[in-house]
Amino acid sequence: MNANQVLQQFSASGVETCFHDRHINPQIYAGLNGKNWSIKDYEARGGYAALRKILGQDGGEGLNQDQVIATVKESGLRGRGGAGFPTGLKWSFMPRQFPGVKHLVCNSDEGEPGTCKDREILMHNPHIVIEGMIIAAYAMGIPLGYNYIHGEIFEVYERFEAALEEARAAGYLGDNIMGSSFSFQLHAAHGFGAYICGEETALLESLEGKKGQPRFKPPFPASFGLYGKPTTINNTETFAAVPWIIRNGGQAYLECGKPNNGGTKIFSVSGDVERPGNYEIPLGTPFAKLLELAGGVRQGRKLKAVIPGGSSSPVLPADIIMNCTMDYDSIAKAGSMLGSGAVIVMDDTRCMVKSLQRLSYFYMHESCGQCTPCREGTGWLWRMVDRIERGEGKPSDLALLDNVAENIMGRTICALGDAAAMPVRGMIKHFRHEFEHHIEHKTCMVPAYV
Amino acid sequence: MSSIKQGVQAQSFSEATLARFAREVAKYPAEQKQSAVMAILSIVQQEQGWVSPESEQGIADYLGMPAMAVHEVTTFYNMYNQRPVGKYKLNVCTNLPCVLRDGQKALAHLEQKLGIHMGETSADGLFTLQQSECLGACADSPVMLVNDRHMCSFMSNSRLDQLIDDLRAAEGKA
Ligand SMILES: NC(=O)C1=CN([C@@H]2O[C@H](COP(=O)(O)OP(=O)(O)OC[C@H]3O[C@@H](n4cnc5c(N)ncnc54)[C@H](O)[C@@H]3O)[C@@H](O)[C@H]2O)C=CC1
Ligand SMILES: Cc1cc2nc3c(=O)[nH]c(=O)nc-3n(C[C@H](O)[C@H](O)[C@H](O)COP(=O)(O)O)c2cc1C
Numbered sequence: 083m084n085a086n087q088v089l090q091q092f093s094a095s096g097v098e099t100c101f102h103d104r105h106i107n108p109q110i111y112a113g114l115n116g117k118n119w120s121i122k123d124y125e126a127r128g129g130y131a132a133l134r135k136i137l138g139q140d141g142g143e144g145l146n147q148d149q150v151i152a153t154v155k156e157s158g159l160r161g162r163g164g165a166g167f168p169t170g171l172k173w174s175f176m177p178r179q180f181p182g183v184k185h186l187v188c189n190s191d192e193g194e195p196g197t198c199k200d201r202e203i204l205m206h207n208p209h210i211v212i213e214g215m216i217i218a219a220y221a222m223g224i225p226l227g228y229n230y231i232h233g234e235i236f237e238v239y240e241r242f243e244a245a246l247e248e249a250r251a252a253g254y255l256g257d258n259i260m261g262s263s264f265s266f267q268l269h270a271a272h273g274f275g276a277y278i279c280g281e282e283t284a285l286l287e288s289l290e291g292k293k294g295q296p297r298f299k300p301p302f303p304a305s306f307g308l309y310g311k312p313t314t315i316n317n318t319e320t321f322a323a324v325p326w327i328i329r330n331g332g333q334a335y336l337e338c339g340k341p342n343n344g345g346t347k348i349f350s351v352s353g354d355v356e357r358p359g360n361y362e363i364p365l366g367t368p369f370a371k372l373l374e375l376a377g378g379v380r381q382g383r384k385l386k387a388v389i390p391g392g393s394s395s396p397v398l399p400a401d402i403i404m405n406c407t408m409d410y411d412s413i414a415k416a417g418s419m420l421g422s423g424a425v426i427v428m429d430d431t432r433c434m435v436k437s438l439q440r441l442s443y444f445y446m447h448e449s450c451g452q453c454t455p456c457r458e459g460t461g462w463l464w465r466m467v468d469r470i471e472r473g474e475g476k477p478s479d480l481a482l483l484d485n486v487a488e489n490i491m492g493r494t495i496c497a498l499g500d501a502a503a504m505p506v507r508g509m510i511k512h513f514r515h516e517f518e519h520h521i522e523h524k525t526c527m528v529p530a531y532v
Numbered sequence: 533m534s535s536i537k538q539g540v541q542a543q544s545f546s547e548a549t550l551a552r553f554a555r556e557v558a559k560y561p562a563e564q565k566q567s568a569v570m571a572i573l574s575i576v577q578q579e580q581g582w583v584s585p586e587s588e589q590g591i592a593d594y595l596g597m598p599a600m601a602v603h604e605v606t607t608f609y610n611m612y613n614q615r616p617v618g619k620y621k622l623n624v625c626t627n628l629p630c631v632l633r634d635g636q637k638a639l640a641h642l643e644q645k646l647g648i649h650m651g652e653t654s655a656d657g658l659f660t661l662q663q664s665e666c667l668g669a670c671a672d673s674p675v676m677l678v679n680d681r682h683m684c685s686f687m688s689n690s691r692l693d694q695l696i697d698d699l700r701a702a703e704g705k706a
């Protein structure tokens with residue numbers, strides 16, 4: 083075996099994490115098996131029918147720009163990248179009659195700890211993202227787009243490039259798409275290891291060939307984006323939802339979920355469950371059901387806590403999360419965020435101080451250093467949590483931690499500062515006794531931590 | 533920044549490499565060639581193992597941008613190697629979701645197996661071991677990225693042993 087063949091043996095098949103029968107009414111992951119990613123298979127699943135529909139290629143009248151945007155608005159689709167911003171509304175901000183160039187960008191820089199859904203969309207169903215982007219480009223009159231893919235998932239980047247070639251060859255991408263007057267060029271770009279480039283304006287800087295340091299917002303990308311031109315950025319999963327919406331109508335999508343939370347959402351479940359993986363389920367599904375799909379807590383242990391929306395969302399203790407449904411509003415009401423839908427499950431052997439120590443290190447490491455509260459504050463947070471973890475904490479540290487966190491929040495250019503501060507406050511709010519125990523007894527309450 | 537040396541010789545690239553560069557540049561509007569710098573740096577790293585000041589200068593000349601601007605990119609992103617590394621760079625994810633599923637143990641196991649600490653390169657020059665932040669494959673943990681391009685999933689200790697042994701065999705160093 084040569085080295086390449088050696089490495090091939092260790093690639094994921096997706097069987098455990100994506101091709102299982104434990105999705106509920108899936109739209110994006112429906113019918114995938116790891117071998118049917120190519121354009122012919124996608125078309126056989128009904129792919130590119132939505133594009134044909136808006137272009138009036140199947141005998142219908144077609145949909146104009148306003149109709150496409152109205153349909154997306156009606157669907158209640160909210161951005162799957164974490165902030166949950168209404169997609170139809172975002173699209174309507176784009177100056178459609180703007181004479182110059184506008185850009186469309188797909189944010190596939192998935193790097194929020196716990197999140198691994200976009201990787202499996204792009205690997206196993208790349209054309210659904212391409213079709214979603216073409217429809218978006220049509221609706222906003224955009225001629226040029228990029229998909230910016232997390233540098234660590236290089237195989238996905240290669241897969242996406244192969245899919246782009248197929249789409250071009252089939253006439254879905256390029257000049258005069260399917261004989262219409264609409265043209266759209268789409269390319270793949272990649273990052274190279276910087277979490278911050280998932281933030282949309284940092285991503286734009288990176289795409290311009292610079293350090294990925296966020297810009298002040300406003301102006302939002304809709305008015306000043308890539309190369310200073312109006313730009314719409316959406317998450318991979320957001321684009322992937324669009325073809326289904328166009329085919330089946332906005333109302334049908336809305337009804338898949340619950341009011342204000344339309345459609346299905348992919349949850350990446352990691353940590354202490356029997357079957358970690360991606361689960362596509364309707365928004366509004368009870369958390370308990372999601373946990374069951376993931377095989378329940380590992381080794382029959384007791385659930386202790388869940389980080390419901392990626393590492394930047396505040397932790398929720400078992401009794402709270404067990405009463406939540408998985409949608410933007412329910413999780414927000416419980417005091418956290420649905421975020422990117424990365425559900426990190428922790429059982430009763432886990433130490434919250436140690437967990438927070440690891441997360442605080444991450445935010446310190448990934449701060450781009452532009453703003454003082456974030457650059458200095460994330461270092462402070464880590465050093466304090468680290469010291470508490472090592473049994474060197476002082477009783478005054480908890481108030482100080484809270485204070486530093488509060489002083490970061492809302493005082494930075496981008497939301498990474500908040501993302502570092504919010505988990506700290508959440509942990510101290512719900513698991514204060516564990517931090518106090520560490521400080522008082524200089525040992526862990528849950529010594530079984532591994 | 534003192535790390536960018538004065539008067540470095542710009543590296544010249546082979547025809548084949550330049551063709552790869554050109555493919556990336558073609559994705560962007562003509563006046564935005566600089567956009568291709570990320571991809572071009574990663575091509576150079578794939579071919580040479582790291583990004584030297586000479587190649588930064590060569591890329592700068594190719595893209596018509598200052599060498600310092602290229603260097604800023606190299607240093608900002610975690611995956612560019614600013615010095616030579618072993619033939620196989622192993623990046624084990626040790627972020628929280630992975631730690632909950634033995635990510636830290638995988639790193640410790642490799643340290644023992646290779647007889648080096650995190651951040652070091654084995655004496656035979658084959659392996660460099662690093663920890664990394666979320667690779668975006670959390671459900672597959674423990675996960676390890678090899679040479680920036682190969683994601684290895686479900687890396688239990690026995691699979692790690694197999695991977696290292698097989699790579700050594702492939703290199704004739706079993
Ligand atoms: N998927 C992942 O890997 C990660 C996701 N996140 C998530 O990112 C979220 C924060 O993202 P941000 O982009 O900072 O949120 P944001 O609230 O600033 O923006 C959300 C989206 O709406 C647009 N927008 C908002 N107000 C607008 C206006 N008035 N006019 C035009 N456009 C407008 C923004 O351009 C953006 O695309 C967090 O909630 C977190 O959950 C954070 C880290 C990683
Ligand atoms: C630090 C940070 C990292 C982010 N990382 C990502 C990411 O990896 N993927 C993503 O889609 N959005 C990420 N976001 C959110 C984006 O800024 C933006 O809101 C999103 O891409 C918009 O797409 P959506 O409306 O479809 O969700 C991040 C935000 C912050 C503050």
Ligand code: SF4
Nearest residue numbers: 450452453456494496
């Ligand atoms: S908040 Fe942090 S990551 Fe965001 S711009 Fe400021 S320093 Fe950079």
Ligand code: FES
Nearest residue numbers: 625630666667670
């Ligand atoms: S936390 Fe390890 S790959 Fe995401």
